[in-house]
Amino acid sequence: MTFGCHARAFAGRPVVTVWANTPVPEVDGPVSWRMSYWDFDDSSDYRLSAGFAAAFDAFLTRMGPSIESLVIGSWGYAAFNPAPIAQLCAAAPRLPRLRALFLGDMTSEECEVSWMRVGDVSPLLTAYPALEVLRVRGGEDFSFSPVRHDALRELAVESGGLSREFVAAVLGSELPALTDLELWLGTPDYGGDTTVADLAPLLSGVPFPRLRRLGLRNAQIADDVAEALASAPVVRRLERLDLSLGTLGDQGVAALLAGQPLGHLSELDLHHHYLSDEVAASVTAALPGVRVDVSEPEEPDEYDDESHRYTAVSE
Incomplete structure (x- = not known):
């Protein structure tokens, strides 16, 4: 797509x-x-x-x-x-x-x-x-270059592949009013070389003290991101978590559900995913008070005896 x-x-x-x-x-x-x-x-x-x-x-x-x-x-x-x-x-x-x-x-x-x-x-x-x-x-x-901005509440960066330098500059910025952050991590084929280690400052919860809504979207590394979020301090203060448009599979969701409580969230967006029907149903069942979006299930492509998943935005 x-x-x-x-x-x-x-x-x-x-x-x-x-x-x-x-x-x-x-x-x-x-x-x-x-x-x-x-x-x-x-x-x-x-x-x-x-x-x-x-x-x-x-x-x-x-x-x-x-x-x-x-x-x-x-x-x-x-x-x-x-x-x-x-x-x-x-x-x-x-x-x-x-x-x-x-x-x-x-x-x-x-x-x-x-x-x-x-x-x-x-x-x-x-x-x-x-x-x-x-x-x-x-x-x-x-x-992007590190910047100080006192009024910015929402920042969203859409890309088929977001570089680690771009992410580092965002995380190195002083944005004291920021409540919403959305990063489309993408795939290495389009320059998306950001790793979970590069996201560590964000996941620690130290930058952006007012952050309440976080989107790490369109990610080839969606399972790795979900596993890291299972214990990430930033999750405790979020109202909305968005891991949509990526290659999220059963392994990532299992780790997420086995980690810290998520019942405080108002919304968990996982749409466009590679979950089995059983695991997709288990997410909704495990979080009865949370709006969970598991729409748009995808099927991996199989060729050369390998399974291939794709982010929503690529070419």
């Missing part, structure tokens, strides 16, 4: 697209405004899209001062045109009310996630000190 549709909701608001040269849609209540400009560029010299730059400038002129939540889709052709992070940072004075930002909401037809050239996304936090929600998607040239 790859991304087949655009986000319908973001930051608790419906997403509404603003098209160039058309009236701004009438809305009833707060929304997340979406701006996108797709243009195929096969020059392969990795330059910013002049078309997107002009379209985004016009978008800001029309909408900027009123926008509280913003979704950026295509920025030209993302395999060749790098993400407009510098332009977004420079636009901060024109977006005085921005509190939520999603960078990279595009389908696989617009650009495969592993091809998306993004760059270092942490300057967005420096440019927008009042930002409360940041979601980013990327693959190629995708990085």
Whole structure:
């Protein structure tokens, strides 16, 4: 599976697209405004899209001062045109009310996630000190630098393969208000070389003292992650734990259930998994007060006498 549709909701608001040269849609209540400009560029010299730059400038002129939540889709052709992070940072004075930002909401037809050239996304936090929600998607040239940000409550990083350097930079950041963290770890085939050892600072519960919702999603190492979470101190203060979209199997869930109590959770999301019917049923039975999602069971592929599991987002 790859991304087949655009986000319908973001930051608790419906997403509404603003098209160039058309009236701004009438809305009833707060929304997340979406701006996108797709243009195929096969020059392969990795330059910013002049078309997107002009379209985004016009978008800001029309909408900027009123926008509280913003979704950026295509920025030209993302395999060749790098993400407009510098332009977004420079636009901060024109977006005085921005509190939520999603960078990279595009389908696989617009650009495969592993091809998306993004760059270092942490300057967005420096440019927008009042930002409360940041979601980013990327693959190629995708990085983060340690940063201090006092307002950020939610950080989500979507990728087919998240590097250990990216994860280390996130965990090395000072984010005292952070309550929600979502990391799509992915597979080694797409640069996802993060290990459980790299997650140790997070699992210790030391960083991000207000963290209440944790997602370690789309992980090839889902069983290893589940085993580590069985005794991880961070779990004790979580309200929601999300291990969905990965290759979670019976071994990981057995370790998780045999570890520390999980009855304090309000939700345990395991959808898109490789659990047997018996083990899937046992999770729900063991946690009667928890909303457990074991939907979307998958079957491993068998070839060359080996069993192969796949994350939900790969290519």
